[in-house]
Amino acid sequence: MKNLTIPALCIAVMMIIPTSCKPMTKTPADLTKESIIPKPVSITTTGDYFTLNKKTVIFVSGEADEMINMAKYLADKLSPATGFAVKVNKPSANPRSGTIHLTLADLDKKFGEEGYKLTITKQMIALAASKPAGIFRGIQTIRQIVSKDTISNKPGIFKISTGTITDYPGYSYRGMMLDVSRHFFSVDDVKQVIDYLAFYKMNILHLHLSDDQGWRIEIKSWPNLANHGGSTEVGGGEGGFYTQEQYAYIVKYAASRYITIVPEIDMPGHTNAALASYPELNCNGKATELYTGTNVGFSSLCTKNEITYKFLDDVIKEISALTPGPYFHIGGDESHATRVEDYIPFINRVQEIVASHGKQVLGWDEIALSVLKPNSVAQCWASESNAQKAVSQGAKILMSPARKAYIDMQYDSLTPLGLHWAAYIEVDNGYNWDPATFIPGVGKENIIGIEAPMWSETIIKLDDIEYMMFPRLPGYAEIGWTSASMRSWDEYKVRLAKHEKYFKAMEINFYRSPRVPWDK
Ligand code: TNX
Numbered sequence: 001m002k003n004l005t006i007p008a009l010c011i012a013v014m015m016i017i018p019t020s021c022k023p024m025t026k027t028p029a030d031l032t033k034e035s036i037i038p039k040p041v042s043i044t045t046t047g048d049y050f051t052l053n054k055k056t057v058i059f060v061s062g063e064a065d066e067m068i069n070m071a072k073y074l075a076d077k078l079s080p081a082t083g084f085a086v087k088v089n090k091p092s093a094n095p096r097s098g099t100i101h102l103t104l105a106d107l108d109k110k111f112g113e114e115g116y117k118l119t120i121t122k123q124m125i126a127l128a129a130s131k132p133a134g135i136f137r138g139i140q141t142i143r144q145i146v147s148k149d150t151i152s153n154k155p156g157i158f159k160i161s162t163g164t165i166t167d168y169p170g171y172s173y174r175g176m177m178l179d180v181s182r183h184f185f186s187v188d189d190v191k192q193v194i195d196y197l198a199f200y201k202m203n204i205l206h207l208h209l210s211d212d213q214g215w216r217i218e219i220k221s222w223p224n225l226a227n228h229g230g231s232t233e234v235g236g237g238e239g240g241f242y243t244q245e246q247y248a249y250i251v252k253y254a255a256s257r258y259i260t261i262v263p264e265i266d267m268p269g270h271t272n273a274a275l276a277s278y279p280e281l282n283c284n285g286k287a288t289e290l291y292t293g294t295n296v297g298f299s300s301l302c303t304k305n306e307i308t309y310k311f312l313d314d315v316i317k318e319i320s321a322l323t324p325g326p327y328f329h330i331g332g333d334e335s336h337a338t339r340v341e342d343y344i345p346f347i348n349r350v351q352e353i354v355a356s357h358g359k360q361v362l363g364w365d366e367i368a369l370s371v372l373k374p375n376s377v378a379q380c381w382a383s384e385s386n387a388q389k390a391v392s393q394g395a396k397i398l399m400s401p402a403r404k405a406y407i408d409m410q411y412d413s414l415t416p417l418g419l420h421w422a423a424y425i426e427v428d429n430g431y432n433w434d435p436a437t438f439i440p441g442v443g444k445e446n447i448i449g450i451e452a453p454m455w456s457e458t459i460i461k462l463d464d465i466e467y468m469m470f471p472r473l474p475g476y477a478e479i480g481w482t483s484a485s486m487r488s489w490d491e492y493k494v495r496l497a498k499h500e501k502y503f504k505a506m507e508i509n510f511y512r513s514p515r516v517p518w519d520k
Contacts, residue, residue, distance in 0.1 A: 031120065031163030035498035036144050037474045038169075038201055038481035045163035048122050052078075052146060052158035057087045061103035066132050069256070071102055074139045078146055081505070082158060100125040100142070102135050114203065114258075115168025118142070120160055133258040134168075137201045141165060144199075147501060171435075173398060173449030174480030175204025175262070176407070176473065178465070179456040181211035181273070182294070183233050184240040189462045190250050196469065198257040199502070200477035205254055206262040206329060206362075206451060209242075209319075212272035212291045212299055216241045217263070221314040222278065228290075229273035234457055236292045248322050255324070262362060263319050266331025267312065268338045268346050272299040280307050294457045297336030303346040313353050320357040328354045333364035333381070344370045351376060362398065365390065377448060381406075384439045391446045399435040399450045405476060407468045408455040411511055417458050418468055427513045431475035431492060434484040452476040463509045470503055470510035471496055493517060 031045040058075055060067040068088065075086040086100070105128040107117060116129040116138030127138045146158055176197055178185065185193075194205055209216045215229030218241060230241035242250065251261045271281075272291045279287040283302040291299075301308050320328055330350050335343050347363070347370035354361045361367070361376040365386035368378045371393070378390035379398040387397050399405070402422035409425045410418040423429070436444035452473065459465055474496060478487065497517045503510045512518060 029159070029161035031145075031161040031165070034145050034161070035495035036141055036165075037492075037495055037499060038478035039486060039492070039495070040141065040165045040167040041482075041486075042166045043163060045161060046121070048162040049159040050120050050122060050125055050162055052082065052086075052160055053156055054084045056100060057089045058100045058102065059089050061101070061105075067102060067104070067135070070132065070135055070139065073136075073256075074100070074102070074142065077139075077143050081143075081146055082156070084156060099123075101127065102139075103128045104130070104132070104135070106130060107134075111168045112172075114172075114201070116141070116165075118165040118167070120162045120164070122162060125160065133203075136198075136258045137169075138165075138167070140199055140201055141167065144502070169201070169481045170483050171447065171449035171480045173204055173451070174202045174477060175206055175449070175451040176202060176469075176476070177206035177208055177264075177400075177451055177453035179208040179211070179408075179454060179459075180216050181208055181214045181233075181266075182456040183235075183237070183460050184214060184216060184230075185456075185462070185465070186240075187242065187246050187250060189465070191253055192462060193465060193469075194250075194254050194257055194259055196466075196473065196506075196508070197259055197477075199506075200474050201481055202473075202477050203258060204260050204262055204449075204451065206264060206453070207250075208264045208266065208453075208455075210265045210273060211270045212296070213293075214239045214241075215273040215277065217247055217319065218243045219315050219318050220244065221318065222311065224277040225274055225315075227277075229277040232290050232292050234292055234294055235460075244318070244322060247319075251323060251325075260325035260327075261323060262325060262327045262329050263323055264329035264331055264362075265312075265315055265319065266333070267350065268301040268303055268332075268343065269297060269299055269335035270331055270333070271301050274301070274311075275299055278311070280305070281311060297334045300335060300337040301346075303338060303342040309349060309353070312350060313356075316350075316353050316359075317357050320354075320359050323359070326360050327362045327377070328357070328359035329362040329379075330354065330367070331364060332367040335366065340369065346370075368393070368395070379451065380439065380442075381453070384442075387439050388441050391442055396448045397439075397442055397446050398448055399438065400453055401433075401438060404430060404433045404438075405450060405452045406455070407452045407472055407476075408457070408459060411513060415511070417464050419455070419458065425472070426515055427471055427475065427496070427511075428489050428493070428515050430472045431479070431487075432489050433479070435479065436484065450476060450480045466509040467511055470508050471499070471513060471516060474499060 032043045058071040071088040107130045113131045116134040119126045129135045215225040218226045226241035233239040275288045276290045365378045365380045368386040368390035372395040377396045380387040410420045
């Protein structure tokens, strides 16, 4: 990892022979030609340049630490690209030219929490938003504009096209899921994923914290879950788990990128790691063996025993206390070892437990078989009729259709990692769909957003995560942010190709899809 860097050699050569590393400055200046992903709501150009150089200073509109931290973050992200440190200054009533301004302002309601307005003139770059999250999203746009392509033929001088960008998201939930159960990933790996999501303005990381193969979070009242249930993974490796302190740190790190963590404890199926850790969770009172295979649908909590609900209450209480976000994900998928007449009252009761700890239920689409609370959300992965059932109960939908959005699916039959039970998902296939017209009877008003799940049966290390995420993830980010009427694969693929420079600068191990017109 993973900062945007101009090859040092190129800078060195440029200082000697200024024309040898051909700058790709666009002439004439045209802000609308920038390859920003997700595509902003509107861009206008005024045909001039702002000059970014060593003297550029970032000002913030208030003293709030939050804004100053963001200015430092921007400076930090720009300096590897520019090769110099952009300074951060306290507010100034009369800022001089050549500055970047981050300002909280009362923007129109349509900008919401995450919208922003970026105005670039010859004298300054002004970023305004109603809320800090909007400033953070706008900073990502600045990062995508100030790249090595904007360097002028004078070293250390960047020419940024002038104009205005007005931008806000179409959906409020734009996420990715990481399965840390089938294979465990370190805190550093998770931080890296969070940074990738941030670059594309995504705002949710859903962590699949338990499954048959591993329990990945410390629960103080049931310590064996992590100690025993977390001690292996698919293939028999050593597994692992997050201590509560580590989980809290991930939550905090994500929050610094205005990303919310959604914790998932899968139930009543996908629970072998718990069943192996505590005999009393099994109907026959006997602990199961740890499991390191990849079959699904064989395990179930004992839905008729009271201890099961005491266990769930403790687990949901401890995790909820560490989770500021609104959702607690209860899984609920593929409970083939639970009879449906047991499944329905189980989910009904667990919804009450989640509510009693102040959280809202998210669950895979099967939870629509139960009586959904009005604020429960069904995550549609497989069944259209479950999604329709959820909507008919007044619940909302999170769209993750496996054949479009599962980033553990292979690109094609030659992809060395991943599965293909739902589909092969080439980059165009993953981009070309509209969540609001995908399921009959489920429209935009029923949908909170989209999520791309990364199941990890075959995904072992960060490099693998990157290979499956990129270059598909920017497409999911765009589906969640940009209205369907403004999206087309033929236009998008050209912008996506331009992001190769970011993938390379961030040292991302990405799939060079033949469907994307990369530079030769
Ligand atoms: C189905 S999707 C599952 C997971 C697997 C995944 C592999 C869902 C709710 N359940 O248990 O990991 O397929 O693609």
